[in-house]
Amino acid sequence: MRITGQGGGGAQNPGDRDRSDPEAFRRGRKVGQTVRGRLLGPGPGGLFWVVVAGHKLLAALDHEPVPGRELVFRIASLAPELVLKDITPPPSAASDPSLLLAGLTESRSRFERRLAGTSPPSPRAWPPGPPLDLTAARRRFAAFLATDAAARADYEALRLAFAQTASLIPAKEGRPVYAPWVFPGLAQSEILAARHGRAEGGPGYTLRICGRLEAAGFVAAIATWRPGQAVYRLMLERPGQAEALRLALSAIRFGRAEIAPACLTAGELPAELASGFLAKALAVTARPFTGLRLRV
Known part of the structure; x- marks a missing residue:
């Protein structure tokens, strides 16, 4: 999962004020750190809004979207690209x-x-x-x-x-x-x-x-x-x-x-x-x- 393009470090457009600046996300964080996120709901262009460690971002979903679902990520890279690895535990009989x-x-x-x-x-x-x-x-x-x-x-x-x-x-x-x-x-x-x-x-x-x-x-x-x-x-x-x-x-x-x-x-x-x-x-x-x- 890579954070690139709009909101990936460049200037944000006025219409994108509800997005967070990934540069702010990078500050004080280290590779290997675990962060949590939450799926909010549908966004533009077939994407979905998610909140990762308090920062609102757009996500392309590979699986069924369930608003409110808690997600867990490990920071794989901070530069030159911000890369988060999804380590959310797979569904099991105890949770699905x-x-x-x-x-x-x-x-x-x-x-x-x-x-x-x-x-x-x-x-x-x-x-x-x-x-x-x-x-x-x-x-x-x-x-x-x-x-x-x-x-x-x-x-x-x-x-x-x-x-x-x-x-x-x-x-x-x-x-x-x-x-x-x-x-x-x-x-x-x-x-x-x-x-x-x-x-x-x-x-x-x-x-x-x-x-x-x-x-x-x-x-x-x-x-x-x-x-x-x-x-x-x-x-x-x-x-x-x-x-x-x-x-x-x-x-x-x-x-x-x-x-x-x-x-x-x-x-x-x-x-x-x-x-x-x-x-x-x-x-x-x-x-x-x-x-x-x-x-x-």
Whole structure:
């Protein structure tokens, strides 16, 4: 990335007053020094305005422009030309929502393939029997992991991927959770759990749960739980299966405590949830910018 031409050391035109003088940038700086920059937005001639160490310059971008993205440069040369090398770290699953979602999906598929191949059938596929005891299901799942080191390692990697999403989505969306034991046969599952207090009607949780069932296709539910009460809204890829699923959910138990959740509404899955709650939450997070060239 070279700073040459207009603004590269010559006199500036009156119309260029919003550009900084690179000579001022050079003063007090050394080759090898690290400086930070930030992308501002579109400029003239297909270029983009950036601020590098407080100096506003024009840049020719090689990658997707994301205004506000922080950039890191090393000064490669100060004379005869000002040359900055972009050393911004490349995107990773820890900073790029698309990479994170892809890695999470692959980890989940790998783990669930392992579950599907267990014999006897995996805890996720065991028939619930009335009532559906989630405490017992969770204990069976933990017992399964205790006896299978490979499955346990895959599961821990998947839990880490879910935990990483918490740093990329707004806290109000809730805490990402993977709980394959939460409903028999539910694959590709994910949960966003948000705790609420007295201001929202008393202590409790809002759970957004989604996944794929063989008969109903992709399903999603938004459930609110408070002591002694649980209600939910159900959305299905195949709405004709709503009644069968509602009946299956009608007798949920945590140990000895039966919840008997009430279904408020049941209908078609909206297009925005076709890929799940996490994908929707991550979609609003800007992808990071990976590089640029400056031409001023």
